[in-house]
Every structure is written in structure tokens, then in C-alpha cells.
Amino acid sequence: MKLKDIVRNIKGLVYPDLCMFCHRDMPMEGHPFCLRCKVYLPLTDHFDNSENEVLKHLWGRIIVQHAAALFYFDSRGRVKEMMHRLKYKGYRSIAIEVGKMAGSAYLTSNLFHKPDVIIPVPQHKSRHRSRGYNQSAIFGEAVSEVIGVPMREDLLIKTSTTPSQTKKSRIERVENVLGTIEVVSINELVNQHVLIVDDVITTGATIESCAKAMEKIPGLKVSVLLMAIAKG
């Protein structure tokens, strides 16, 4: 046994990694929550609903083939807790688990058509440096593995840090985010069906700005996949 494994075993005895929700059962190794809690997470019906909340958010703003979120934010706050831990506490395993679940839902959906490429919503370099990872890219990578479609993190980039948006109106936010996202290689996206992936949709401004950055590319189609959305 390697020293690393011995240390992990000892750590496991003293501080077993308990399920983040029930704090009782132990999840399978590398998983953030146990199987029992997983069953009760608030799934949406978006993968088989052509009038779902994500689509309604984007209506009249961008043209999408299909769009879906895997989870609703529930009143018990479990999905909120997941998103918080993923964004601020370094729990990458959450994005992997949610990505695998979303990928599986995608495969059984009658509405989604397989995209050619998955593109995560880009993060500015400074944000990436401070957090150490882009949670949307980890999510996208897990989806990519399940549905067998490559993910490209280098095709869309964010070129300047968006100032704090919390006090601004929705219109300003769109303008604010627009123009900061750039397509790196237009040629590679001609006639491609792009699946944009992100963690949470609030106003939809980020997704809109990604799609708008690509909208002049000939033959380009866009679909959207998210981890979670508030119930409308």
C-alpha cells in the first residue's frame, strides 16, 4: 500500500467523508452525497419538456435548439448548498456528479439532439486564478464523457473582468457582459451544434452573451445545459 493510501485510510477513520446532506451515510468514494439522498434531489422535467423554464428565459433573446437544467432549487436548500460548496468551498466532485447525471438525462431525452462540441461558459483569468478551477468546465467535462462529445475550453474566452453586477438592472447586465466574451476560432465553429454549459441560470445574461458572441458564425446552432434553475 502506498503511503498516500495509508494516510487517506487513517484520515477516513478519523474523519469519514459523510454525505453532505444527511451527514449519516457514507457516499461511494469520490461522491459528494449518498445514494439515498441522490434519489430525492429535485430533478426538473426539462429533458422532455419543450416549454421548460430555461427555454422561457431565453425566448426572444437568442435562438436555441433546446435547453435544460437538471435541478430546481428546492425549499430545503440542498441545491443551493451544492452550488455554494462547488463555487466557494472547492467541492469539484459536485460538478462531476451533476455532470454525469445531466449527461445521462441528455442521452434518454427525445428533444435533445447530440451536439458536435461542448463549450463551458468562460471565466476570466483572474477569477480562474483565485478559485483555481472553472466549475462549468468540470461539469462540461463530465457531460462530455457520458455523451461522447468533445469539450473545448479554448473556443470562447472572457476578455475582461465584469464589474460587480449585483446592483445593476438586467438591461445593464446584458450590456455589461456583452462584448467581454470573444470567439477565438470562428472557422472551427462553422456548421457546428454547440452545447453551452454553465452552473446556474439567473437572468440568462451570461448564456445570452455567449450565444450572441457566436451568432454570426454560419450554420451555427446552440443548445444549453445547466446544473440548476429556480422554479418559475
Ligand SMILES: [Zn+2]
Ligand atoms: Zn445522504
